[in-house]
Amino acid sequence: MKQVTFAPRHHQLTNINTWTPDSQWLVFDVRPSGASFTGETIERVNVHTGELDVIYRATQGAHVGVVTVHPQRExxxxxxxxxxxxxxxxxxxxxxxxxxxxxxxxxxxxAMDITAPYKPGALRGGSHVHVFSPNGENVSFTYNDHVMHEYNPAHDLRNVGVAVPCGPVEVTAQHPREYSGSHWCVLVSKTTPAPQPGSDEINRAYEEGWVGNEKLAFIGDTLSVKGEKVPELFIVELPKTAQGWKQAGDAPLAGTDTTLPAPPAGVVQRRLTFTHQRAYPGLVNVPRHWVRSNPQGTEIAMLMRDESGVVQLWLILPEGGEPRQLTHLESDIQSAFNWHPSGNALGFVLENRIAIADAMSGSVRFLTTDHGNPPSADAVVFSPDGNYIAWMEETAGFRQLWITETGL
Known part of the structure; x- marks a missing residue:
């Protein structure tokens, strides 16, 4: 184990893509906690020398955070x-x-356009947790909508969107908070404020992960027959051409005064898990995790409870079918997880230590032993070369960054 940051302040890793492509630098923000968005800089630290760089500094009272890195470039x-x-x-x-x-x-x-008629390719609210696709072409994000929030906050539903490089989208500002953007942005999930109990309808789409370059998996909140929330796994196939991203489906891409922006034509939302009848139905929200495909795009990992109520890793094919329980642990997995770049293992926190599970057998190996404090549940991230794994840990009252070798 090696501590790589020492400054008396907090260092916050995002849950994926926190290393530069050369595996030399960890990228972070300086929010004082995951719930407080008051950081002013995006920074990086060289994990071998401890050198610090400020990548971006906010001005005019703005704050920044939740940084991720392009897979091939800085x-x-x-x-x-x-x-x-x-x-x-x-x-x-x-x-x-x-x-x-x-x-x-x-x-x-x-881009932001909150004045009707709304411009296709622009958003009307806030995007969050931006992640490049494996080829670096597109960017996924979660989204909330200002127009719906003003119309009826109950209709401002969390959704998943994608930014594609067929912009720019120029907005003629009619409101002081409107602006243009470099990418064409659309929502790709479909939500409804009142899902039919027992159906595939959802009122929230979140914690998405790329499955190859042309699919996105995410968690969607369904309702059981009794009306209880059950988070299930969903997937969407994305347009394959620039024109496909710009073609409206059965509702306007940009939304209306009373409806959210809608997915492009041909984007079909498909449910992958059906767990309503299980003893512990649904994917878990605690620990918070993002569904993650292996680098080959052939299996999607998620966290669910087994029949005894223990949080385990499960795998499912993008085509669907029965999920396969990968780990058979006696105590809960405690954190978000990620795949090793080889696709042969997954890393996470278990028993307050950093652990990896074999992606075939589910056998677990611990990479660390004694921690001053438990590793943070927010992020456990492999370096692109697969040699290291990074996490956050409270040290002398501040969240610091740590790494250890993976032996893989």
Whole structure:
């Protein structure tokens, strides 16, 4: 185990893609806690020398955080809160945007248009947790909608969207909070405020993960026959051409005054898990985790409870079928997880230690022994070369970054 940050402040890793492609630097923000969005810089640390770089510094009272890295280049995408926040417009789920920084130049990823008629390719609210597709072409995100929030907060449903590089999307600002963006952005999930109990309808889509470059899996909250929330796994197939992203389906891409933006034509939402009848139905929300495909795009991993109520790793094919229970542990997996770049193992926190599970057998090996404090549940992330795994841990009262070798 090696501690790589030492400054008396917090260091926050995102749940995936936190290493530069050369596996030399960890990228982070400086929020004081996961729930407080008050960091002003995006930074990186060299895991071997301890050298620190500031990648971006916010101005005009804005805050930034939740940074991830392009898989092939030193290109960064992160959340940017509003400049000059005031009582009417401050950081919130529906008041934030993605920005991309490369070679010192920073641009808005998503455009904002909250004045009807709404512009296709622009968003009407806040994007969050931006993750490049494996080939670096597109960016997934979760989303909340300002127009729906003003119309009826109960209709401002969390959704999943994608930014594609067939912009820019130019917005003629009719509201002081509108702006243009570099990418064409659409929602790809479909939600409804009142799902039919026992159906495949959902009122929330979240914690998405790329499955190859042309599919996205995510968690969707269904309702049981009794009306209880059951998070299930869903997948969408994405358009394969630039024109496909711009073709509206049965509802406007940009939404209306009373409806959310809608997915492009041909984007079909398909449910993969059917767990309503299990003793412990649904994917778990604690620990919070993001569904993750292996690098080959052939299996999707998620966390569910076994018949005894223990949180285990499960795998399922993108085509569907019965999930396969991978781990058979006596105590809960305690964190979000990620795949090793080889696809042969997954890393997570177990028994307050860093552990990896073999992706075929489910056998578990511990990489660490004695921790001063338990590793954070937020992020356990392999380096691109597979030699290291990084996590956060409270040290002398501050969240610091740590790594250890994987032996893989």
């Amino acid at each position: 290109k960064y995408v992160f959340i940017h809160g509003p400049e000059n926040p005031d009582a009417d417009w401050h950081y919130d789920f529906h008041h934030r945007r993605g920005v991309v920084t490369e070679y010192g130049e920073t641009r808005n990823l998503d």
